Amino acid sequence: MTLADAAIAWYDTNARDLPWRTPSTTPWGVLVSEVMLQQTPVIRVEPAWRSWMTRWPNPAALAADPASEAIRMWGRLGYPRRAMRLHACAGAIVERHGGRVPDDLDQLLALPGVGTYTARAVATFAYGQRHPVVDTNVRRVVSRAVEGKPDAGPATTTADLVAMASLLPEDVPRAARASIAFMELGAIVCTARSPKCVDCPFHDVCAWRLSGTPLPAGPSRKPQRYAGTDRQVRGLILEVLRHTTGPVPRQRLDQVWTDEIQRTRALTGLLEDGLVEPLGPDNFVLAGDTPRAEVQQLF
DNA sequence: CACTCGTGGCC
DNA sequence: TGGCCAAGAGT
Structure with a gap:
């Protein structure tokens, strides 16, 4: 049984019931959720996503309104440049792709506000393709389970993608499911601060746990100040x-x-x-x- | 590669 | 109380 198999089996019974995961969600809905989730916790994204999708159910609807409305609807999700880029993204989708969210990785990458992670997330979760999808959760899970390190270091995109690619099943639908499963695992079990190893499907094979779950040597990343900035x-x-x-x-x-x-x-x-x-x-x-x-x- | 860019909740 | 963290992107 591979790590991907274990992750998928765990995901089948433990996945959260998030609105953008329902089968009826459009690629646009997936894209909106991914942009909102860039550095903003799920709990705050959920109501915002519902409001957004009700008002702008497709890219053309958003593109038809001024950016100011998008910035207002963004509310307090943080990093409001994302709202502006999502508005620009909607315009680009209308102009370049006839209003349909593209399914091609390079076309997705060319959209405003869509980087390595988001492009792969949309191609994988909205279109079921087989790509390594690496976010902060996946980097932490792989770092611990495979490399035995308490935390992932700074993001090294290419190496991270290669590492995750080696864990993906060949079967395309299962590869897509493995990607979301790894993310979910990092989000609710293999968390940054208090990992729940007793609930982890990797419990018996995790390199980090087998070496005694050593604590990180120092702060895993640079402290981010806010007050006064x-x-x-x-x-x-x-x-x-x-x-x-x-x-x-x-x-x-x-x-x-x-x-x-x-x-x-x-x-x-x-x-x-x-x-x-x-x-x-x-x-x-x-x-x-x-x-x-x-x-x-x-x- | 290092830095900037919001906001809020948690231990 | 306050540092730490949260499905990153762009420069």
Whole structure:
């Protein structure tokens, strides 16, 4: 019995009942879920995904609305650039692929906001293809079960893909199922902080456990600060804009943070990212909220 | 390769 | 309390 076999058998009875896993979910639904799940926990994605899919059941629907609506609907999922990229992604799908989410890996990779992981996840989970799909969960599971290391080091995409590829069954449908099974295992059993080894299907063969589950030597990755960073200030500025439909005066945005240098840097960043647009010299709107008439006045 | 980019919950 | 972590992508 291979690791993939054990993972699939475990998944068959332990998988969570997530809405984007139902057979009726479209490739678009899978794509939306994957983008939302980039660095955001499942528990917060679930309601957002339902709302999103109700409002924009296909790429054409999203592409027809301004980016500002996508940014608002994104709410507090975090990293709002993802909302903008998903909006751009919808536009690209309409223009390049007639509104259908492509099933080709390279075509998926060419879409905004779709990287190595997401392209493979969509090709595998939406279209049932056979590709190694490597996220942080899979890297941790493979690192422990196969290599005996307590945690995966920094992501090394090519090596990670090769490692996972060697574990995939030849049978295509089973390969796809093995991929989601490895991810699920890392998400709910082989977790970063308190792994539940007694529940693990790899219990008797895991290299890490057989060597006594040694603790990590140091922090598994660089600590991420938030308080006082530009990210926090950007978040505060965007928070104001999300809740306003009309132009927001610079003076209003000045109230979110006292340090002018940092405030300016944050706003400049948002403008460079295209999340925010200037409306005249001293007003700002969410990207895409620019009224047509006002645009005319600028020229 | 190293760094940036939100937000919230948990131990 | 606060560091740590969460289905990454882009530069």
